[in-house]
Amino acid sequence: MNVTYFPGCTLRTKAKDLDTWARASAKALGIELIEPDNWQCCGGVFSYAKDEIASKLPSVRALIAARDAGQPLVTVCSACHNVIKQTNHQMQTDPDFALRVNNYLAQDKEPTSYAGETKVLHFLELLRDTVGFDELKKKVVNPLTGKKIAAYYGCLLLRPGKTMQFDDPENPTIIEDFIRAIGAEPVIYPARNECCGGYVALEDPASAKKKSSAVSASAASHGADMIVTACPLCRYNLIKNGSELPVAYFTEILAEALGCKSSASAAESLGVKEAAK
Amino acid sequence: MTKNELKREQILRISGVNPRKCMKCGKCSGTCPSYDEMEYHPHQFVYMVETGDIEPLLKSQSIYKCLTCFACVDRCPRGVEPAKLIEAVRTIAVREKGANHMKPDDIPALLDDEMPQQAIMSALRKYSKA
Ligand code: SF4
Ligand code: SF4
Numbered sequence: 001m002n003v004t005y006f007p008g009c010t011l012r013t014k015a016k017d018l019d020t021w022a023r024a025s026a027k028a029l030g031i032e033l034i035e036p037d038n039w040q041c042c043g044g045v046f047s048y049a050k051d052e053i054a055s056k057l058p059s060v061r062a063l064i065a066a067r068d069a070g071q072p073l074v075t076v077c078s079a080c081h082n083v084i085k086q087t088n089h090q091m092q093t094d095p096d097f098a099l100r101v102n103n104y105l106a107q108d109k110e111p112t113s114y115a116g117e118t119k120v121l122h123f124l125e126l127l128r129d130t131v132g133f134d135e136l137k138k139k140v141v142n143p144l145t146g147k148k149i150a151a152y153y154g155c156l157l158l159r160p161g162k163t164m165q166f167d168d169p170e171n172p173t174i175i176e177d178f179i180r181a182i183g184a185e186p187v188i189y190p191a192r193n194e195c196c197g198g199y200v201a202l203e204d205p206a207s208a209k210k211k212s213s214a215v216s217a218s219a220a221s222h223g224a225d226m227i228v229t230a231c232p233l234c235r236y237n238l239i240k241n242g243s244e245l246p247v248a249y250f251t252e253i254l255a256e257a258l259g260c261k262s263s264a265s266a267a268e269s270l271g272v273k274e275a276a277k
Numbered sequence: 278m279t280k281n282e283l284k285r286e287q288i289l290r291i292s293g294v295n296p297r298k299c300m301k302c303g304k305c306s307g308t309c310p311s312y313d314e315m316e317y318h319p320h321q322f323v324y325m326v327e328t329g330d331i332e333p334l335l336k337s338q339s340i341y342k343c344l345t346c347f348a349c350v351d352r353c354p355r356g357v358e359p360a361k362l363i364e365a366v367r368t369i370a371v372r373e374k375g376a377n378h379m380k381p382d383d384i385p386a387l388l389d390d391e392m393p394q395q396a397i398m399s400a401l402r403k404y405s406k407a
Pocket of ligand 2: 299
């Protein structure tokens with residue numbers, strides 16, 4: 001099956017592992033991730049200001065590329081996913097916003113318009129709803145038996161719940177189900193859907209430290225061996241602020257379970273505490 | 278319309294929030310992870326916008342402490358969605374001439390080798406006009 005794939009800037013630079021292992025795993029699962037030409041940065045964070053138009057055009061253009069290809073738009077970074085999904089929702093539900101976006105699109109070299117037709121899927125949703133966790137389980141060649149893994153959802157995959165429709169925002173199960181499918185044991189802990197401090201890390205690292213260390217301490221005190229996330233900034237904040245557990249991307253453990261990772265790099269992501277790359 | 282009333286109207290319009298739906302339960306502030314860093318808390322944004330007490334909010338550092346975590350959006354029992362108001366106040370503050378809270382030139386000093394691009398893009402979008 002072919003899908004349109006929006007990697008985003010961070011996956012090209014500081015979060016290459018999130019991207020590399022998503023691609024390798026997709027290939028192993030028979031899914032072709034097709035990157036549209038000339039995609040632009042989603043902007044990292046969604047603006048709620050109804051009159052912010054131009055900064056949302058990159059998301060709309062990615063959505064149009066997927067629609068024109070007749071494919072869903074798949075993201076793997078939590079932040080890209082949140083921005084693009086919220087922008088799509090705004091195109092569907094805010095006629096004034098949609099009109100103003102379409103006024104821009106009408107001036108393109110090849111004029112076009114958009115009304116929110118594209119289905120936006122996070123890679124985890126693709127695994128759950130398209131591949132199916134039972135099918136995934138059958139493809140696992142290297143089950144992570146005995147590994148206790150804490151899923152860190154953070155904010156962006158889940159909230160706002162009405163728009164994201166990813167899972168129950170207060171009691172999600174998708175990443176735990178994923179962890180079970182690859183043979184490991186999920187660890188439920190209270191802070192799994194609390195904020196890591198996000199971009200505030202840039203100008204107020206002390207604020208981010210408080211939030212991140214509460215998350216990693218919560219996971220550690222519930223007996224986890226490692227934490228997995230889909231967000232480069234969550235990973236950065238947890239590692240930067242002294243997580244005693246290793247923090248990996250969910251795509252790394254997926255690739256490991258599917259046997260597409262060499263044992264050396266697998267040991268690195270699953271083994272001892274590592275520094276952020 | 279006074280300048281203050283004008284700003285209030287603008288905040289209500291670009292946020293789409295109706296502060297009169299608030300029942301003052303304080304749940305938004307109770308769930309806010311940045312509560313300790315804020316001078317004005319999410320429920321106070323709602324009340325102060327309702328009563329037109331806008332200037333103190335525009336001048337407060339609280340608008341830069343919000344993490345856009347959407348917790349108050351999801352957990353408000355009345356669907357007020359306070360983060361949308363905070364976004365509107367911050368947007369109006371940084372759109373003033375010369376009022377960008379963070380400039381691209383400020384960034385290099387704030388970076389370390391691992392900081393993801395996502396953080397830089399997000400901070401610039403939140404702290405300065407597009
Ligand atoms: S979105 Fe902002 S104001 Fe609302 S709970 Fe999160 S940090 Fe607090
Ligand atoms: S949670 Fe909602 S109703 Fe309660 S104080 Fe906050 S805005 Fe008002």
